[in-house]
Every structure is written in C-alpha cells, then in structure tokens.
Amino acid sequence: MRILHVADTHLGHRRWNLPEREKDLYDVFDEVADIAIEEKVDLVLHAGDMFDKSDPPPQTYIRTYEILKKLRDKNIGFYVVAGNHEVPGTIKDSPLSFFEKIGLLKILSLRDVGREVLKDEYGRDLEIYGYSKKISRKFFEEKIPVKDRETIRIALIHELVCEPMRDYLGWTENMCRERELPMLSSSPNIEYFSYIALGDLHIRWENKIRGSIAVYPGSTEALNKGEAFDENYNFIDRYVYIIDVLDKEIRYRPRRLTKTRPWIYIEAKDHRDAIMKIQSLSNKKFVKPPILVIHILRREGSLERERLIKELNDLVDKNVIFKIDSISYAEEERPVSYSIKEGAEGFSLDKVLTEVFGDREIAELIRDFIDEKIDEKTLMNRLREDKDFLDKLHKIIRETRL
Numbered sequence: 356m357r358i359l360h361v362a363d364t365h366l367g368h369r370r371w372n373l374p375e376r377e378k379d380l381y382d383v384f385d386e387v388a389d390i391a392i393e394e395k396v397d398l399v400l401h402a403g404d405m406f407d408k409s410d411p412p413p414q415t416y417i418r419t420y421e422i423l424k425k426l427r428d429k430n431i432g433f434y435v436v437a438g439n440h441e442v443p444g445t446i447k448d449s450p451l452s453f454f455e456k457i458g459l460l461k462i463l464s465l466r467d468v469g470r471e472v473l474k475d476e477y478g479r480d481l482e483i484y485g486y487s488k489k490i491s492r493k494f495f496e497e498k499i500p501v502k503d504r505e506t507i508r509i510a511l512i513h514e515l516v517c518e519p520m521r522d523y524l525g526w527t528e529n530m531c532r533e534r535e536l537p538m539l540s541s542s543p544n545i546e547y548f549s550y551i552a553l554g555d556l557h558i559r560w561e562n563k564i565r566g567s568i569a570v571y572p573g574s575t576e577a578l579n580k581g582e583a584f585d586e587n588y589n590f591i592d593r594y595v596y597i598i599d600v601l602d603k604e605i606r607y608r609p610r611r612l613t614k615t616r617p618w619i620y621i622e623a624k625d626h627r628d629a630i631m632k633i634q635s636l637s638n639k640k641f642v643k644p645p646i647l648v649i650h651i652l653r654r655e656g657s658l659e660r661e662r663l664i665k666e667l668n669d670l671v672d673k674n675v676i677f678k679i680d681s682i683s684y685a686e687e688e689r690p691v692s693y694s695i696k697e698g699a700e701g702f703s704l705d706k707v708l709t710e711v712f713g714d715r716e717i718a719e720l721i722r723d724f725i726d727e728k729i730d731e732k733t734l735m736n737r738l739r740e741d742k743d744f745l746d747k748l749h750k751i752i753r754e755t756r757l
C-alpha cells in the first residue's frame with residue numbers, strides 16, 4: 356500500500372489581494388493530486404490546514420472540487436484531520452464538511468479521535484488514527500487500546516510538537532512546556548505507531564523517535580518570509596511524503612513540489628547594488644516569477660530609494676518578479692513595508708495605521724483621534740504624559756521622514 360502525506364495547503368490564502376497569489380496555492384495542490392496519481396498511491400493523508408479559513412470564497416470550493424475529483428476518479432482515498440484554520444465555529448460549518456458530504460474526502464477527526472481500519476494487499480489491517488487540532492492533546496495524554504502490537508498504525512495529527520523547535524531553534528524541554536508544546540517522545544502512544552503524519556509546522560522536518568518515524572512535510576507554499584528561508588537565506592523547498600507500507604517495514608521519502616512560487620532574499624550594500632542584483636534575476640530561470648525580500652546595508656537618501664522602487668515596479672510589470680514582500684535596512688529592526696502597487700485587500704484603517712506606525716498602541720491612539728473619541732488636546736496630553744509614546748513617535752518620524 357502506498358500513501359501520500361501532505362499538510363498545510365491553506366487553500367484560499369490570498370496575500371496582497373493578488374488573485375495570482377491565491378491561484379498559486381491551487382496550482383500546487385493540483386500538483387499534489389497529479390503526484391498522487393503518478394505515484395499510484397492508494398490514499399492521500401492530509402494533516403490539516405487544508406483550507407486557510409473556515410469560510411473560504413466560492414472559487415476555493417470550485418478549484419478544490421476539481422482537484423479532489425481527479426483523485427476520486429482514480430479511486431484514491433482522501434483523509435483529513437481539521438487544523439486550527441478549519442475548525443467550525445458554533446454557527447459556521449467547516450468547509451471540510453461540505454467536501455465530506457459530497458463524498459470527496461473523509462474527515463478522520465474534527466471533534467473526536469478518529470480511527471479507520473484498512474486492509475493492505477497482504478490482507479493485514481492498517482490502522483489510521485486521526486487527531487484534529489482541537490483534540491490533539493489526546494495523542495499525548497490518552498493511551499489508545501491496543502490488542503495487536505504487530506498491526507501497522509499511522510497517526511495523522513495537526514499539532515506543533517516540541518522536537519522540531521528543539522532542532523531548529525534550540526528550545527529546551529522547559530521552553531516547550533511553558534509554551535504548552537507537547538513532546539512526541541513522551542506520548543504514551545508513540546511506540547504503537549510506525550509513522551506519525553504531522554501538520555502545522557510549515558517547514559519540513561523528519562526524525563525517528565523511539566522507533567517511529569515522525570514527519571512534518573511543511574506547507575506547500577511559503578505563506579510569509581518567516582517560513583520562506585533557511586538560516587543561509589536560501590529558499591526552503593516544499594515537499595510531500597510518499598509512504599510505502601511493505602511486508603515488514605515502512606519506507607518513506609520526500610518528493611519535492613515543483614510548482615511552488617520561489618522567494619528570493621537579496622542582500623545589497625546600497626540601493627545601486629540592489630538594483631544590479633535584482634536586474635540580474637531576469638537572466639535566471641524560475642518556475643514562476645519570485646517574491647523578493649530585500650535587505651540593504653546602507654541607508655541613503657529618498658532619491659536612491661525612489662530609483663529602486665521605480666526599477667522594482669518595472670520588473671514587476673515585466674513579470675520578472677512577482678512581488679516585493681519587504682525592503683529593510685541594516686540599521687533598523689523593523690522592516691519598512693513596501694506599499695506601492697498594494698491592492699485594497701482587507702483595507703482597514705487599523706491595519707494601515709498599525710503598519711505605518713509599526714506600533715499597536717500608537718495606532719490605537721491615532722485611531723481614537725480620527726474617530727473623534729478623543730480631541731487634539733487629549734491626544735497631546737496623552738503623548739506628553741507618556742514619555743514612551745513620545746519616544747516611539749519621534750523614532751517613527753525619524754525613520755519614515757514623515
């Protein structure tokens with residue numbers, strides 16, 4: 356029996372209000388389905404956050420329907436556990452329930468632990484346990500009833516566990532405990548499972564823990580710059596895992612996704628150097644025009660910055676680059692967000708104010724002033740009373756040259 360393990364497809368995610376960005380996520384999910392068909396898998400296991408939110412727009416339903424139908428036409432099963440992004444509210448239903456109702460997938464776990472027994476080609480039982488984000492604690496706290504220790508078991512879990520944080524960020528067990536991250540190695544169930552198919556962490560991670568294989572395939576797209584780059588600022592490739600349940604063992608391998616949109620990190624001495632480095636991208640071949648994160652070591656005048664912005668806009672128009680995520684300068688901790696050519700997505704005054712001022716408290720104060728909840732005198736008094744406010748405001752004015 357062959358299984359494909361995928362997670363965090365975040366269908367419906369739409370950054371910068373760009374329809375192409377929304378399409379990116381469907382494209383790569385479509386590639387996942389094509390891989391499942393090409394690899395002749397029997398089953399797809401989705402470890403959660405299939406959808407970006409619990410109320411996706413109509414086009415998300417349409418594209419998802421088309422892709423899941425390709426799998427059903429090939430008799431490939433599709434099991435999913437609900438992630439934090441698709442847990443239904445009290446009134447709202449989960450989009451997962453719609454696809455289950457029309458028979459295109461099976462929700463293995465929403466509010467309860469799920470268990471499904473399949474027969475493999477040797478006539479043996481293969482047990483699949485599901486733990487949605489809502490009840491994932493049970494994997495770490497409640498022992499499952501086990502009659503036959505030989506049965507091959509796979510767990511599908513949406514939860515962030517401690518081990519990758521220890522490996523990637525050097526967290527100690529105590530730090531995990533403070534943040535309430537469970538440890539796989541202390542689960543009473545780990546030894547009953549051959550493969551733990553995880554979702555939630557957007558960066559690929561795999562390890563062997565007390566004899567079981569634990570894998571996060573990672574998200575199928577980098578949703579923000581924090582999950583786009585490794586410690587050397589190289590783009591982190593995205594993967595699904597192919598699992599073979601053989602006679603006596605489980606074999607697994609990552610398979611790289613080729614349709615993911617790349618992110619490129621550009622570090623430049625100054626604006627001129629940045630323009631040169633970015634122009635040279637037009638000679639490179641990318642699957643799709645990349646998203647850029649730019650870091651400039653020396654801050655110069657606004658004229659140089661304008662030249663850079665003009666050059667960037669030209670390259671966006673020529674489709675050499677897709678989007679500038681951000682431009683930051685070495686002497687600043689806070690990246691200056693790139694707002695030119697920004698669509699009107701989720702235009703909310705609060706969001707804009709927080710972006711511009713880079714500080715929630717100040718943004719709220721200004722908001723109150725705009726809404727006429729406080730008058731000019733009160734605003735000035737608040738600023739005068741609070742030295743922190745005043746310092747922050749000074750810093751903002753210096754940085755943005757308002």
Ligand SMILES: [Mn+2]
Binds near residue numbers: 363403404556557
């Ligand atoms: Mn996620």
